[in-house]
Amino acid sequence: MALKPLPESIRDYDKVVATTCSNMCEASCGMLVYVKNGRVVDIYGDPENPINKGALCPKGSGAFQHIYNPLRVKYPMIRETLDDELKRVSWDNALDFAAKRLIELRDDYGPEALMIHRTGRSDFLWKLGGSRFGRIFGTPNVVGQGPICCESPGVAANYVHGAKDLGRLMNPNTDWIHSRCILIAGANIANNHPVEMQWVLDAKERGAKVIVIDPRFNTTMAKADIAMRLRPNTDAALVMAMINVILKEDLYNHEFAEKWIHGLDEWRPLIDAMPPARAADITWVPEETIIEAARTFAANTPALVTGNLGTAQTYNSNNINRCYMILVALTGSIGVRGGGWNWLHNCRPPLNAGKDLAQLPPIKKPVVSNKLIGWADVSAANFPNAIFTQKPYPIRGVWWNGNMLAQMPFTQKYAAAFKKNVDIAIHNTFHPNFTYHHAHVVFPITSWVEREGLCHHGDNRLMAWFNQCIEENWECRNDIDVIVGLADRIFGKREGLKWFPWRRKDNPDLVDMAAATDWFNKQESFTAGCTKKTLDPETTPKGGVMWPAATEEEAMKYEFPDAKIRGKYVMYQDEPYPESDPPQRFPTPSGKIEIACQSLKDIGWDYLPQHHEGGHTPVSDPEDFKEHPVILCTGRPVSSFHEMGHWWPWCDELEPDRYIQIHPQLAEVLGIEDGNYVKLESMRSEIDGYAWVTEETDPRQVWVYCSTDEYQPFVPGITNRNVSWVIDDIITDPVYNQAEFKAQLVLVWKKGTDKKEALRKTHEFLKRFPEYPVDREKELGAYVNGVAMKGAPTWDKKTKKVVWNGKAAEDGNVLPFTDD
């Protein structure tokens, strides 16, 4: 029997504030924060908020342990070199120190020597304030977390649907109950997005079919009508085979396809070449399951597809996401209730750091990037090489937040590059994490209950407001206060006030959060109606506003009588897309959903979506396969998000050990039992953890969760290095440079046993499975075929060196890299 939720806290309180959970994931749950004498005493899910209906995940419920965590960084700190101890100073001293170093950096190396990196725990004003500061300072290197996170699907949506910027969710979760089939790809929603899983389960109770595609039999798959456990990075082959069935059996929506899809006939030969039997060999999914899934998806419309990191952090990400989009389109489930391509996370609106920046002279140097597209977040993975090699020009300053250093692929290389060549590293932080330990200046930052602001990249194309519930703890300030503090010192007070004018009346060194947020939102028509006045859950209907909302009037309207959230509830209805010129439903060059994409062809990528092997698979890298014969796939647990979660006890208790999931058959061969201490090695480095022997993972694959940090408490006995230590930073998705976190070759063995013997036994074990029947000419990735785009780093297997701009790298890119 379900427990009845209590209507209010049983604790003694004198104030309750309606607010929104921020920066710990992108669901934007409504919260009621109970306060007594200026201290948070309880946190409840807000039952009136339509998104979470009173529910919270463990991070939200345990957030007061974050707010009052004794481990939080409480004061500004500085040090001359990374070998010195950090020492506590005043805010003025820390800002003076950082400003002096940044001025020296600009004078000695040019402004482009500074990289500003905004992360998934960023608030809106750090993102836009960071961009604005970077533009005025003169650096093109303003970086987002997208290329190591999940923005590649948004990039694909731009080409297929013509989304402005990274719009990638059509229908919100609250609409999913109208779906008759929900396909979930590469997202363990039941575990990582539990408040959103309730909408999937509600739809299932109403009769919707649920299809789950994932490399692991996870909690979400346990609820599936059809479960497909596939080899990582092979979704394109799987979906093309589903489309093969749908076209052959004439199960698609002809009317929609003829009117709104461009390039289907051109794609047919590739689809014909991918029958379910062939896809079964490539993907590990049985032929009959692929056929059943295709028939189910096509027969139960409106159908929708949702997903997350699984289709983003992988080599063929662009094509994989194009395939999923076309699958939905072929059923005609676009622009209708219950349908849509509804990718979670980073569904952010177009953002604008200020129209007035156009008056500045152009930035002199090009950005450090080797992705094919010339827009969206700059490639984070490029920066270790630039810092190491100081090419194409020196990068000697880094300013970032979150715990980015621990999350960068090939972490230890980045860390070593820091020690070697970075003169000023500034870190806005909550915790004394790995990144903190590589900083010259540390600024303590407020949590979301200590400030007000905007959640702007929610899972539901959502803008939501969070209210300040208590005063700032210790000496914490907001990210944007660091930005204006440095602007005042570097550009001069007058210029600082000119470019960052929204100051608090009681203290002009600090920013008026609401005024600054409204100012930035007004710079962009998609967000102009999203102001504190229209978003505040204390004074407006709960749940926020779905962008685009060009005016405050638009932001206050519900699109359908039963729509649960205000604003634009369903995108791509049969009407012109906002601002489309000429007016078109799909603002692509053809005016239709594009299977065949000339714009991608023009930048050197595939005209038609197709399957490509990743950079590190048994097929594409047989040499590395000899040494590392098991496929590593990674994911995220609910208790962790960037640096949030594992730093406080309740969340850590949920997943206290950094485990390595390994199938019982492989475990038996290697003499590994549940709970044994095991080692895992890739061509890059080594991590450790405790074995979780489980059938969740395929026998040929192991699974490890990400976002750990060797400095975080509570996990005894292992190094607790993040899995990014073993992730390659060179072979990435060519279109957007998304790092490959889903398919990396590794070797696993029990600590204290012979590693070479483990390698021999693993190869012996793998002989039980069929070989991979890949067409080497067509399906190997661009890097493997040696046709990488001009200027991109490629990997010369003979010399074991990375080749960059036609020359073997002299430093940093030499394999194997050691972290001595």
Ligand code: SF4
């Ligand atoms: S972390 Fe995400 S799911 Fe959890 S309470 Fe906050 S918004 Fe909701």
